[in-house]
Amino acid sequence: MSDVLAPAAHTFPADPPDAAAVEEAWRRVQLARHANRPRTLDLASRMFEGFIELRGDRAFRDDPAIAGGPALLNGKPVMVIGHQKGNDTESNILRNFGSPHPDGFRKAQRLMVLADKLRMPLVTLLDTAGAFPGPAAEERGQAEAIASSIKLMTGLQVPIVVVIVGEGGSGGALAIGVGDEVLALENAVYSVISPEGCASILWRAPEKAPEAAAAMRMTAADQLALGVIDGIIEEPEEGAHTDHAATAASIKKAVVAALGRISRLQTEELLATRYARLRGIGLVHETEDESIRLEEASLRRRIGRLLRLPGAPRRPRWSEIWPSGDDGTDSEGGA
Amino acid sequence: MPIKFPFTRRRDTPQDAWTKCPACESQIFNKQLERNVRVCPTCGHHFRMSIGERIDLLLDDRSFQEHDAGLSSGDPLAFHDQKPYPDRLEAARVKTGLREAAVWGIGAIEGRRVAICLFDFRFMGGSMGSVVGEKVARCFETALAERIPAIVVSSSGGARMQEGTLSLLQLAKTTAPLMRMDEAGIPFISVLTDPTTGGVLASFASLGDVIVAEPRALIGFAGARVASGTIGEDLPAGFQTAEFLLEHGFVDMVVARSELRSMLARILRVVPVAAVEQDDAEARPWGPIGVLSGLAERLGGAVSETIGIDTEPARTGGNGAVDSREKVREAGEER
Numbered sequence: 001m002s003d004v005l006a007p008a009a010h011t012f013p014a015d016p017p018d019a020a021a022v023e024e025a026w027r028r029v030q031l032a033r034h035a036n037r038p039r040t041l042d043l044a045s046r047m048f049e050g051f052i053e054l055r056g057d058r059a060f061r062d063d064p065a066i067a068g069g070p071a072l073l074n075g076k077p078v079m080v081i082g083h084q085k086g087n088d089t090e091s092n093i094l095r096n097f098g099s100p101h102p103d104g105f106r107k108a109q110r111l112m113v114l115a116d117k118l119r120m121p122l123v124t125l126l127d128t129a130g131a132f133p134g135p136a137a138e139e140r141g142q143a144e145a146i147a148s149s150i151k152l153m154t155g156l157q158v159p160i161v162v163v164i165v166g167e168g169g170s171g172g173a174l175a176i177g178v179g180d181e182v183l184a185l186e187n188a189v190y191s192v193i194s195p196e197g198c199a200s201i202l203w204r205a206p207e208k209a210p211e212a213a214a215a216m217r218m219t220a221a222d223q224l225a226l227g228v229i230d231g232i233i234e235e236p237e238e239g240a241h242t243d244h245a246a247t248a249a250s251i252k253k254a255v256v257a258a259l260g261r262i263s264r265l266q267t268e269e270l271l272a273t274r275y276a277r278l279r280g281i282g283l284v285h286e287t288e289d290e291s292i293r294l295e296e297a298s299l300r301r302r303i304g305r306l307l308r309l310p311g312a313p314r315r316p317r318w319s320e321i322w323p324s325g326d327d328g329t330d331s332e333g334g335a
Numbered sequence: 336m337p338i339k340f341p342f343t344r345r346r347d348t349p350q351d352a353w354t355k356c357p358a359c360e361s362q363i364f365n366k367q368l369e370r371n372v373r374v375c376p377t378c379g380h381h382f383r384m385s386i387g388e389r390i391d392l393l394l395d396d397r398s399f400q401e402h403d404a405g406l407s408s409g410d411p412l413a414f415h416d417q418k419p420y421p422d423r424l425e426a427a428r429v430k431t432g433l434r435e436a437a438v439w440g441i442g443a444i445e446g447r448r449v450a451i452c453l454f455d456f457r458f459m460g461g462s463m464g465s466v467v468g469e470k471v472a473r474c475f476e477t478a479l480a481e482r483i484p485a486i487v488v489s490s491s492g493g494a495r496m497q498e499g500t501l502s503l504l505q506l507a508k509t510t511a512p513l514m515r516m517d518e519a520g521i522p523f524i525s526v527l528t529d530p531t532t533g534g535v536l537a538s539f540a541s542l543g544d545v546i547v548a549e550p551r552a553l554i555g556f557a558g559a560r561v562a563s564g565t566i567g568e569d570l571p572a573g574f575q576t577a578e579f580l581l582e583h584g585f586v587d588m589v590v591a592r593s594e595l596r597s598m599l600a601r602i603l604r605v606v607p608v609a610a611v612e613q614d615d616a617e618a619r620p621w622g623p624i625g626v627l628s629g630l631a632e633r634l635g636g637a638v639s640e641t642i643g644i645d646t647e648p649a650r651t652g653g654n655g656a657v658d659s660r661e662k663v664r665e666a667g668e669e670r
Contacts, residue, residue, distance in 0.1 A: 016415040131537075133557030135570055141585050142556040143536040147510060151542060154511040170494075170503060171537040171556075178507050192494050192503040192534075202416035202496065216499045217412045226411065228500045278511050279472065281504040282465025287405035318399065322387030322432055324373065325457065 012225075017214035026210035028219045029195060031187035032166045033129075036241035038248065040067050040082030040125045043165065046248035047255070048073050048080060054114075056107060060140065063104030065096045065132070066176070068111045070120065074256060079115035081108050081176055082125030085166070098167075099132040102145035105175050109149050112156055121159040121259055124176045129194060131172030146175040153178035154278065159262040159270060161255050164188040164220070164229070165240070180265075180274050181258040182228070184220040185247070186235045190228065191218040228281070231258075356380050358551075372592050381549050381592055383529060385431075386438050386453045389488055393596050394451070399442035403473055407434050408466045412499050420497040427458045436460075436491070437467045439474040441483075445600040450478040454490040456530065461491035463535055464498040468505030471539060475512035478521050482608050485516070486599065488526040489540045493533020506538035513542055520609025524602060526595070527554050527577065527586065545602050546586045547595070548577035554586075 017025070031037075044051045048071035056062040068081035083100065086092030115122045131142055153160060153176070162179035168190030184190065191198075191213075198212035199205060223229045233254045236243040265273065353362045359378035368375075372392055373382040384392070390399050414420040428434060436458035441450055452474040454461040463471075471487060478485035494502035516523055525543025527536075529552035537556060540546075548554060555575030573579050580586045590598045 012411075012413040014413050131556065135574060138555055138557070138575060139583055141541075141583065144541040144585055146537040146556075147506075147539070147541040150507050150538060151510045151514055154507060155514040168500075171506060171534055174503055174506055190500050190503075192499050193496055198496050212416070215412070215414055215416060216496070218499065223500060226499070226501060228504060275511050275515075278504065278507045281508055282468060282498070282501045283409040283411040284465050284469050285407045285409050286403075287407070318387035318390040319369075319385065320387065322385045322390075322438075322455070324383065324385035324388055325430065 012217065012222075017211070022210045022214040025214035025219055026195075028187050029189055029210075029213050031239050031241075032189045034166075034239060034241045035087070037085075037127070037166050038240055038244040039087065040080075040084045040127065040165075042244055043125060043248050043251060044069075044071060044080050044082070046245060047252040048078065049075070051080065054111060057103045058110055059106055060103050063096075063101050063107055064094055065098050065100040065128070066104035066108055068108060070114075070118075073121075073123070073252070073259075077118065077120045078259075079111055079120045079122045080125070081111050081122065082165075083128040083173075083176070085127055096132060098128045099130060100128065100172060100175075101132050101134075101137045102140040102142050105131075105145035105149045108176050109152050112149075112152055115158055116156050119158055121161070121263070122156065122179075123255055123259075124160070124162050124179065126162060126164040126168045126173045126177050126188075126190075127166035128169045128172045129167050130169035131175065143171075146171045149175040150178055154274065155271065157267050157271065159259055159265075160274075161258045161262070163233070163251055163255065164190055165251070169194060178274075178278070180262045180270065180277075181230045183231045183233055183251075183254055183258065184223060184229045185233050185240055185251070186220055187239055188220050189213075189218045190220070190223050191216050354382075374592050379550065379591070381529060381551065383456055383490065385457075386433065386455045389453050390442070392592070393488070393599060394442035394444060395446065399440055399451075401438055401440040402477070403439065403470060404434065406466045406469060408464055408498075410497075411465070411501055412497070414497040414499070416497075423459060423497065431455055431458045433458050435466045435470070436462060437470045439470045441477070441481075444596065444603060447600070447603050448481075448483045449486050449603070450474045450481070450483055451486045451488070453488045454535075456490040456492070459495065460493075461489075461535075462493060462495035462502070463491060463505050463509075464495035464502045465505065467491075467495070468502075468508045471505075471509040472512055475509070475516060475523070475539075478523075479512065479516055479519055482519070482521060482611070484521065484603055484606070484608060485523045486526060487523075487539060487543075488528060489531045489535050490528045491531055491533070491535040491540075493535055493537075503534065506534050509539045510542065513539060520611075522606045522608065524599065524606070526599075527552055527580075529553050532556065532558065532575075541585070545606055547598065547602075548580060548586045548589050549595070550577060550589050550591055552577045554580050 051071035052069045053067055054069040065084060066081065067084040068079065070077055071080050083098045084095050085098030086095040112122060131146060160179040162177050162182040164184040166188055168177065168188060170191065170193055195209040195213040195216065196206045198216060199208035203212065217226065220229065220232050224232055231254065233250050236246045240247040262270065352365050354365055354368055355362055356375040356378060358380035359375060361375065361377040363375060368382065373384050373388065408424055410420045433455055437452055437454050439452035441448060443449065452471050475485050494505065513523060522544045525540050525546045527540060527546065527548040529549060531540055531552065531554050536554065553575055554577055577586060577589045581589050
């Protein structure tokens with residue numbers, strides 16, 4: 001048996017997270033969601049020169065929950081795309097609290113294609129609770145928009161650096177989060193579902209969100225241990241919300257360093273490395289192939305029938321090997 | 336005493352029981368339900384199917400051979416909710432006779448070979464963790480290497496919460512091969528069955544070259560309760576059904592189960608694998624073996640362990656992303 005956890009094998013303690021671990025995970029979630037955390041447009045104006053926001057998806061509308069456009073990073077052109085939360089109630093309503101509709105992801109795709117065309121490296125800034133789940137989003141194909149965005153990023157011929165600056169919320173984050181290097185601010189979090197959503201499904205109690213946050217190992221440090229991210233960017237002592245300028249400077253330094261590393265790769269190598277990185281994610285136990293052949297199954301069935309109830313052997317069918325049973329709804333896994 | 340065999344499952348309910356149709360409330364004799372490919376004879380409600388029944392329904396008799404049956408999940412996060420993750424996995428294995436929520440292999444539809452991956456919703460809600468993602472990716476990579484069409488029959492609640500962001504990243508892991516299939520001219524047919532939601536819909540399932548859905552299947556990004564809760568109002572009639580997606584342009588057709596096999600055969604006839612130009616055939620370095628062995632060389636074998644391929648360096652160059660720029664642009668223009 002070979003177990004492969006790529007790239008960094010790490011074992012978490014088998015016991016459930018204790019009270020201190022739960023508190024610590026929840027503290028990080030609170031910091032990642034802090035109302036004064038620097039947003040994409042705050043960072044874009046501090047990290048880059050000459051940033052110009054480009055708007056609209058050229059199909060339906062401009063989604064203010066995603067912001068982006070070209071800029072210069074130390075004099076070199078880059079494309080910047082990020083989720084955009086508001087800083088107060090009014091701007092949060094405008095920005096839909098940073099939760100994009102499909103139009104936002106299609107705007108992002110449009111900007112990615114432009115970056116690809118002009119050979120500009122792509123820098124994305126992740127900060128969303130998740131893609132918006134409302135009826136309008138469903139009607140316009142939220143799932144398709146996320147899927148297409150992910151697919152597009154896997155094939156972009158320019159270097160991609162992803163920085164999780166606040167909340168990395170599920171598919172809405174990953175839609176602009178496929179990169180050659182993925183970095184996270186110290187107090188950023190990254191998860192497959194919000195802790196509240198996880199708690200209400202698995203604990204059937206949304207107030208268990210802190211426990212869910214700890215169980216999902218969603219802090220930047222845990223994500224680094226899992227190999228999902230490649231590096232952590234330090235924040236000012238009390239958190240990024242206390243000093244936007246210092247935070248922007250730290251992110252800039254890290255992005256410049258990351259781009260320096262990636263830009264050495266030829267395009268083919270860049271794409272092959274990106275593919276291999278994605279391809280290697282996850283823990284898979286592999287044993288000898290024990291696939292069933294119908295002939296063997298037939299024998300098993302015959303013996304089984306013989307020992308239970310003698311009967312004429314019939315032509316075996318896959319439905320006898322994997323039959324259907326009770327249709328009981330089973331929502332203990334999906335997000 | 337009856338003997339229990341691995342991969343066979345004792346039926347707890349007597350074979351001659353009746354099933355009540357949840358749609359029209361008529362009582363259906365179980366044998367009649369099975370003969371009618373698990374469709375209610377009164378109202379046409381499509382009951383969920385097991386993987387075995389699906390194989391019998393769709394593929395030529397005795398053509399299916401399972402691949403990678405030996406893959407099984409680990410517990411990378413040491414995840415605990417009210418039950419440890421390994422206990423949930425074990426319960427699902429006992430319940431379904433499956434080792435994981437998906438099975439993949441090679442079979443034939445009216446004589447045409449296809450790589451096919453099938454989901455069973457009863458196994459932890461058909462959720463996609465590392466192993467399910469690995470099976471989908473290997474299905475696509477094999478379709479690419481053998482130049483045969485790929486089919487995935489989805490039935491899933493989404494990404495598996497118990498593997499955290501490793502599950503989230505399976506969205507990218509399963510989508511990346513589709514980019515290569517675009518370039519190599521390998522068709523992918525996505526079959527959406529009840530229910531297909533969350534991360535599976537937000538990745539490969541939405542990206543079929545042809546997308547087929549079963550009547551009245553629940554298909555959507557977010558659960559209907561989430562969507563309703565988010566906006567605090569009632570949802571439009573037929574929201575998130577196969578027919579809703581057809582109307583909004585996200586699936587190509589809604590096909591009754593009794594017609595599904597013949598429709599897939601028809602599609603395969605008119606959506607064939609692209610012909611390879613003679614001088615191009617040797618030079619085309621796509622396919623998991625060529626690409627990844629090139630990588631394996633570079634990454635010192637780590638990749639080959641991850642995906643279990645031969646480390647013999649096959650072709651030079653590794654990655655043939657020569658003309659993907661055009662594809663990228665086309666993908667963008669669809670928006």
